[in-house]
Each structure stands twice: as structure tokens, then as C-alpha cells.
Amino acid sequence: MSTTATPGATVEPGSKSHGRSRLLGIVSNQQVLLLIVWLAMIGLFTALNRIFFSVDVAGNVLLDWGPVVLIALAETFVVVSGGIDLSVGAVIGLSGVVAAYVMQDMTTKGQGQWPTLLVGLVVALAVGAIVGLTNALLINKARLVPFIATLATLGAAGGLSIVLTGGSPIGGGPPNAIELSVPWFGPFSTPVLIVVVIVVLCWLALHKARLGRYTYAIGSNSFAARAAGINVQRHLTKVYVLSGVLSSLAGMFLYLRLGSGAPTSGAGMELDAIAAVVIGGAALSGGVGKVTGTVLGALILTTVTSGLIIIGVAPNWKQVVVAVLIAVAVAVQGFRRNEGASA
Amino acid sequence: MLGLRTSSSAVRGLVIAGAASVVLAACGSSTPAPSTSSAAPESSAPAKSLTIAFVMGAEADPFFKAMKVGAEAEAAAKGVTLIWQGDPSQYSPATQIPFVDQVLAQHPDGLVLIPTDPDALQASVAKATAAGIPVVNVDTHVTDLTDVLSFITGDNTDGGAKAADAMAAAIGYTDGGKYKVVVGLTSATATTNVARLEGFKAAIASKYPGIEIVDVAYSQSQPATANTNVSNWLTKYPDLNGIFAIDGTNATGAASALQAKGLTGKVALVGYDAYPDNVAKIKAGIFTALIAQDPAAEAKQAIDDLVQFITTKDKAGIVHEVVIPNVVLDKNTSDADLAKYTYVS
């Protein structure tokens, strides 16, 4: 066919307008804005107390960031797919507690640190995968909306970890496990370095691989995805299991940090995850969200936590700061949407 | 106290409330079944077996678990049928009031109530009294205690003062010296936190003027947040002498932060609440001292008061407000006492 029929607006394979739109893109880019906000925060906290700008504090921030970014990454996949996972915090508690019992038992029987931690990790991952699978079944088979399905597993997992422990933290695992959380590479400790690798893997999976492409497609228009031959239910199962597994890694991270598995670990942290994802630019309506945004969102949240302690302001202010950041993020998103509609 | 007793934000409360109702629904009953434990009457038992309902704050809290053990033991000793009730995880009047209504419908001979809110539960007390059911408050109390037979509580202010003594001993306090300590709290409003901090501050002001509380922060029920707070304090105050972790959550977070920074034994740590894992850390030298409550003794006193009043209709000898002191656990405490005061799980 040689005639070029073009319904709609004018055709310009244009590379001319490309350069300018790219520049505009960078300025209105949420990730760049977040980076500026984060650097400004570091500047502000440092100005108020010099101690803030130290390897030590950076180490504290990163230890805080690890579990938050793990569940925020989990939430990113789910939110991009058009869903929401309220169970990420409860999975932290349950996987940490179950792994703690197993590791306590192995340590009592005289097993060494590494085999014990490895088994604990596998057990934690299994717990996360089971909760994720339960979410997927409730959504795909019982036809519950993700909010209700994951609210149910939040309650079940949270309740189960309290039933298992009676509310107390479970220690008695490898006695030196806590030392793994000590930074040795600048502010980076081994668990934090592992999280950095996981962040890169998640970035590849969401932005460069078919897994991510399907996730965006389903969140953007699940009808179109199904019509294009994508097995939507099977893909959503993968997304929720991935979410559970990433959350259980956060549970293991907190175990290494606290030296025990506490049933209250992670309680309410789903709100941190959702906040990080929204600040990072994701839309709860699905189809929008980036790993870089989530990483920066989590970094901003945890920088605020440590910063307020260092400058001596009651951390209750964190909620206020987070609320402002969410409002700004949503406003920026609305601005960009209008921009897109008028384009 | 376990963090679930205080909800730090309305949103979180909402989520937990939803979760709790899901748990209940999952148990297959819309009105939760009471866990009833009856005991064989003994020789000292009254002719007619008494039924006492016990509505506590949150089933999951180790504090209430320990209280349940004490209540069950005393009920068995007195030949009383015990109805133990309360929300599985949420410490809130909204979830507690239906439980009170439900047990009152069973017409118990007496009610032990741990009001989750001083004003919201006042009407429930009036309702019970109107039905001729005597009420005892434990741990916390309703605003107007006129209709309440007795109120038994642990003394959190005294516990705070004892923590100050333990702290002074741990840092080798001498007059004229300057010492820096920090306090890890769960929230600014939790009554137990407030009372303990008050007692701690008062004791320092009167006995240890050289100690300065340089910072306080809130963990919002998160041991990880407590850890972050303490980690940052250790950076901010390289010359820090001691940490007072005001409850179990803060104790867990502070202990792990000290361990990770390699400062165990160098910075004194006085904790609160005898969780098994924390009691084990006394031996390891991570906790200088732990302050423990005695919930079992509180429950025992409450049941004794009720049984006496129901059987004799006489208030003589019943003290209207009873304070059960907190105990200090440290490396000199005997194993038997450590075991006695450790909260069961």
C-alpha cells in the first residue's frame, strides 16, 4: 500500500520536535524532581546539624531504607498492574516470625550460622510466596477486588503471627546474625548491598522484560491485554507472588537488623510502601510507575525519619512531611496528565 | 506494652480494625465465642459456682496473656467459672464495647473490665451496675470510679522511678558528674508511656540532677523504628551514657541497635516489659535492667475482690484503689524470679 492515510492529527515522523520535548520531559520528570527534593532535604538536615552528613547516618538511613524499598518495590509491581497489596507489612511480620522459630530451633540444635540463615531465608520466602499465592487466588478465583483480598490476608497473616508468638519477639537464632547489619563498605552493609542488587533486578524486570510489559498492559487496560492474548490471571498470580516474596525478603532483612522476628515488625508498613510508590510517581489507578521513582520515594521517607531524629524534631512530624510529599506528588501527576491530554 | 494497644494514626487503626474483623470472620462466627475455662470446685469454693467475666484489652498482647494465666489460676483456686473475652489484636473502645455487651447478656456474677478508654466505657460500667453486676477495673480505669468496686493497677510512675534508679546505678552516678540519657517511647499519648516517663523524670530531678534527658523519640509500635532512633542517637551523641527503652518494642529496637554498633555494655540500657527474648538478654549483658509489671497479681487481686463482694455483699476490707508495684529484673535476680515475671507467650 502506497497511500498514507492518517486518521487524526498531522503526521510528522519528526525528529525536530524530539529534542525540545526531551528537554521539557526532563524538567517535568518526576524522578528528577524527587532527586532535587532529596538533595534539598540532605542539605537542610546538614545545615541544621552537621552530624547528619556522615557515613554513620547514611548507614542508618540505608538500613531503614532496605525493608521499606523492598515492600515498596513489591507494591510498585502490584500498583502498576492496577491492584494494591495491603498485606506487604503483615508478610514482614509473619515471614520474620516463622523464619525466627526455624532458626531458633536450628541454633538450639547446634547448627552453624550460615546453614541456619539459609534455611531461614528459604522458609521466609516460602511464607511470602504462600501469602502472595493466596492473594492471587482470592483475586482470580474468588473474584475479590485486590483491596479486599489483601486486606483479608493482612488480617490473617497479622493474626497468625500474633497467635504463633503470643505477641513477643522471637530470638534465639544465630547469635551474631545482627552483625551482618553492620556497614563495612562505606555506609553499605551486606543486606543493603543485596537490596541494591534486587533493586536493579526489579528495574530490569519492570522496564526491560516481558514481565513488566504485561504488568503495565494489564494495569493500563486489562481488557485490551486479555484481547491481545495475554493470560491475565496467570500474570497477576506472578505479580502477587513476587510481591509476597519481596515482602518476605524485607522480613528477613528486619530479622538481621533486630536479631529477632517480631510479630509487630512491619505492622502498618504497607502505608510506607504505598506512600513511597505514590511519591515515586505511580498512579493507584494502574499503568503508571517506575522503579527509580519508588527507590527515591523510599529514600526520601527514610531520610526524613533519620533527619528528624538528628535535628531533634519529634518524628511525628514525619507524617506531616510525608503527607505534604504525597499531595505534591499527586498534584504533579495531575499536571502531567492534563499536559498529556492537551498534547 | 505491646504496640497494638496504642494506634498511632487513624488510618492505621482503620486498617487494623478491618484486619481484626477479618480474623473474626475467618473463625467462622460473627459474634466471637467466649473462651470459657471452668475449674473443679475446691473445698474453699462457695456453694453456688460463681461466674466472672473478664474483658481485657487485646488478646495478643503478652501483658494480657500473662494476666490471663494469673486469672485462670486464681479462678481455679476459688472455683470460679471464668469468661475471658476481648478483641484478638486491637486495643480500642470501638471493638471492646460489643464484647462487654455480649458478656453482660450472659449475666455473670461479676465483671472485671480493663477499659480501653476512660470515657467510652463509662456507660458499660453503668449498664453492668444497673443489672446488679459488680465491676472491678484493672490496669486502666473509667473516669468516674464511684460505681466501681475496686481499681487495681501496676504502678507505671513507680516503674519509671525504679528505671531511674537502675539507670543511675548502671552509669555509676556520682554527684557532680554530667550524664546524657535518651528515652525511647512508643507514642506521645499512651498512658503507660506517659506515667513511666513522668516517674523517670521526677526521680532524676529529685535524686540524680547530673543526668540530662537529651532526647526522646517515638517508635510507633515498630521495633525497626526504635532501632533507627537509637542508631541515630548513638551517632548524634558519641558520649551517650544510657538509654531508657520505655516498653517492649523500644527495648527490642534499642538492644539490636547497641549490638550492631558494638556498644553493648558501654551504653547502659534499661528496658521495660519482660518479653522472654528480652529476659534472655539480661543474662547476655545487653540489658542492664528490665522493669516488669505483674499482671498475674493484678488479675488475682481483681478476682479475689469480686468473689468476696459477691459472696458476702460486704465491701469491708476491699481497698478501692490498689497499686501493685513493678519489679526490677537484673543480673542479680534469681532464675526463679526471672521465670516468674517473664510474660508468657
Next chain:
Amino acid sequence: MTSTSAPLYEVRNVSKQYGAVVALDNVSMALYPGEVVGLVGDNGAGKSTLVKCLSGAHQPTSGTVLLDGVERHWKSPHDAIEAGIETLYQDSGLAPHLSVSANVFLGREVLKPGILGKLGFLAQKSMDATAYAELERVGIAVPSSRRSVAQLSGGQRQAVAIGRAVTWARKVIILDEPTNHLGARQAGEVLQVIRAAKAEGLGVIFISHTLPHVLDVTDRVVVLRLGKVVRDAPTSEFSADTLLGTITGLIDT
């Protein structure tokens, strides 16, 4: 230009019931290669249900579906797509947050060669280039195949959706209201794309309420009323008035 060769795609005596509701009642129709068949009927006549049975989204309660004379049982849209049948659904064919090329390749992503491909990595550059070229080939040009669909105008979106269907269809294209909400010029361009598909020998099923478009582009018209085929005749036998009368039942069949 109805061909006299064997039918390309055919339904025989197909019925579809949703509980007690009979949406399709013993419907038979055939589509020949290089033929454009118009499927018309009032709201609730059964057009959407028939489209869903043809596209594999639903399974008929009874009756047979034949492609190239072979009986087929689609379990999902995926089966039908694999067999060469593309469907453009009314208003919802594209994922707005994805780029043009991601939409064109949706469900058929090209992976990188070698181990990276095995791990699921996308060959994005190659897909971008191919999508642009393929859309151009079927007569649709978009500013850039990397632009997200949400940034396109309504007409451009529809063009991409049709272009996508034409690009991938090997045998049959089903277009459900493709000219809806389009201006006259844009609609004319859509009809032009349909003619191009027909020239390539594809069978086209064109569902529309806009009767002038039906009369303009189709070779044959199938009229549905209350789940039944009431008329199946060459387009030349209809005028705008008689077609409307047949649809509404004013003209007795």
C-alpha cells in the same frame, strides 16, 4: 466481489445462551477471502455476542465455528489470534499508558536473542522500528512509535488499533464499530484501511451503526434482529432506507 471459493471463516447454527437469555439463536454466516461483510442490527440484536464467539472471547452454547472448513473450538482470544483472527473491540483495544509499538506488539513481544531472551528481555529497538514500518505499510503513520498512546488523538488511536489488527491478521479481521466517534475525514481513512486489507485477501467483518459506512465499504450485509439472522444479502440489494427498515423490522423479512 464475493468470491465463489470456499468460505474462509464460518459459523453454522450457532446459539449462545446466558442463563435463560438467548443472545444468539441458530445463527449461520460465512466470510470469504477478500470479502468485507457488514454485521448490523439494533442494540441487543446479538452483534457483540457474535463478535465474542468469533474472536474466541466466549464459547457458543451450541453450533460450530469453522476456519478454512475445519471445525475450531476457541478456548480464549489467544487461540483465535494464533489462528490468524484479529479483533478490534469497540473503544478498548489499546493500553493507553504503553507506547505505540508496545501496543502493536502486545501479547506478541519480540525477545532479545540468546540467553537474555530466554530470561524474558524485550528487543525494544527492533520492535519500535518494526512497528513504525508495519503501520506505515498498512497506511498509518504516527509521529513516533515510542510515544505513548495516551498522547495520541482519538483518531490516531483508532488508526493504531486498526493498524495493529491489520498488521497481525493473517486471515480475518473483526472490527467492532471502528468509525465510532470519528470525524468524517478520519472515518473515510479507516474505510480506506479496510479496503486495503480486503485487497490483501483478508476477510473483514465490519460492525457499525453508521449505515452509510456499511453501504460504502461492504460487499455483503448480514442483519441480526433479536439474536437471529433476518437477512444475508449482497450490499447492492440495499439502499439506506431498506437497510434501516430491515434492521428495525419495519420491512418484513
